[in-house]
Amino acid sequence: MRLDLSGKVAVITGASRGIGRQTALTLAGAGATVVLTSRGDAAEAVAAEVTAAGGQALALAADVSDAEAVKRVIDTTNERFGRLDILVNNAGITRDQLLLRMKRDDWDAVVATNLTGTFLCTQAVLKTMLKQRSGRIISISSVVGQSGNPGQTNYAATKAGIIGFSKALAREVASRSITVNVVAPGLIDTDMTRDISSDAQKNWTSAIPLGRLGTPEDVAAAVCFLASDAAGYITGQVLAVNGGMYA
Ligand code: NDP
Numbered sequence: 001m002r003l004d005l006s007g008k009v010a011v012i013t014g015a016s017r018g019i020g021r022q023t024a025l026t027l028a029g030a031g032a033t034v035v036l037t038s039r040g041d042a043a044e045a046v047a048a049e050v051t052a053a054g055g056q057a058l059a060l061a062a063d064v065s066d067a068e069a070v071k072r073v074i075d076t077t078n079e080r081f082g083r084l085d086i087l088v089n090n091a092g093i094t095r096d097q098l099l100l101r102m103k104r105d106d107w108d109a110v111v112a113t114n115l116t117g118t119f120l121c122t123q124a125v126l127k128t129m130l131k132q133r134s135g136r137i138i139s140i141s142s143v144v145g146q147s148g149n150p151g152q153t154n155y156a157a158t159k160a161g162i163i164g165f166s167k168a169l170a171r172e173v174a175s176r177s178i179t180v181n182v183v184a185p186g187l188i189d190t191d192m193t194r195d196i197s198s199d200a201q202k203n204w205t206s207a208i209p210l211g212r213l214g215t216p217e218d219v220a221a222a223v224c225f226l227a228s229d230a231a232g233y234i235t236g237q238v239l240a241v242n243g244g245m246y247a
Pocket residue numbers: 013014015016017018019020037038039040042043062063064065090091092093113117140141142143184185186187188189190191192193
């Protein structure tokens with residue numbers, strides 16, 4: 001089965017590197033026009049990669065926790081491409097600390113990007129999708145939102161929050177043929193996990209039945225499936241891409 005996203009327009013947040021970058025490349029490879037966002041101008045290089053490969057891409061700077069910036073991205077997408085079919089809420093950060101030592105700033109920053117960012121971007125695309133009577137909203141949670149992890153109460157709360165948010169919204173918009181799903185990656189080899197010591201990585205890897213870290217490609221393939229027509233009857237679900245580390 002080849003997944004065909006020709007004619008579709010997708011917005012991917014946090015697309016300058018890691019999972020977001022690969023998701024943009026994979027969706028573009030399947031034929032989608034991709035709008036890539038990140039805080040600075042780093043997504044421009046990824047947009048150039050898409051264009052060089054014959055795809056259509058636009059990079060826009062926006063912090064997902066800034067409602068005005070998010071609105072500008074969605075307005076620009078609608079103006080430039082006349083539609084918006086797929087939103088991938090991928091932008092995310094960690095500020096790990098044991099709860100007793102966690103600063104209020106560490107809590108607020110993670111909630112603002114991971115959870116409020118998901119709320120703002122989703123709310124901003126909804127009008128267009130409701131009008132179109134179709135749409136795909138896919139948010140990146142984490143195995144940590146399902147299983148918990150010491151030192152990540154802030155991160156786990158946001159990633160579990162994304163699951164509840166998506167299940168509730170799936171019920172709100174199903175009658176308009178908009179699906180809302182979650183991808184929950186395990187340990188994926190990106191900048192976010194590169195700081196983990198090699199001992200800790202070995203420990204983690206030994207807990208992964210498939211015996212290796214995941215790749216951005218592993219996650220992007222799941223997103224591409226959920227964005228495609230093949231997943232039209234799937235909504236309110238969490239697709240774990242974790243090598244079996246949590247089932
Ligand atoms: P990276 O740190 O490699 O990339 C994060 C991306 O998010 C960057 O493009 C960054 O762009 C962007 N970003 C961060 N903050 C903001 C913001 N406020 N507004 C807009 N963009 C922002 O992370 P990964 O690729 O590893 O992670 C992607 C998603 O997957 C995250 O939600 C993460 O929680 C989740 N995840 C990752 C796992 C892993 O093991 N790597 C496991 C499970 C889930 P810039 O800095 O240029 O703004």
